[in-house]
Amino acid sequence: MKKTFVATTLALAATATFAQAGAPIKIGVVTPLSGTYAGIGQQVKWGLDLAAAQINAGGGVM
Numbered sequence: 001m002k003k004t005f006v007a008t009t010l011a012l013a014a015t016a017t018f019a020q021a022g023a024p025i026k027i028g029v030v031t032p033l034s035g036t037y038a039g040i041g042q043q044v045k046w047g048l049d050l051a052a053a054q055i056n057a058g059g060g061v062m
Contacts, residue, residue: 025061 029048032041055061 029044031044032038033045034041
């Protein structure tokens with residue numbers, strides 16, 4: 001548990017450092033875009049694209 005907390009804290013600190021440097025924050029998702037579940041994956045992608053557009057229109061995360 002303690003190792004997980006330390007790893008998470010370090011990851012957040014690294015992310016904050018990059019964000020302060022002005023680099024874009026990239027968020028990814030693993031979703032199927034082909035095969036049997038392509039329809040579900042496409043809907044997930046559309047939802048993420050819409051959310052990103054609204055967040056960025058409002059000035060972004062920061």
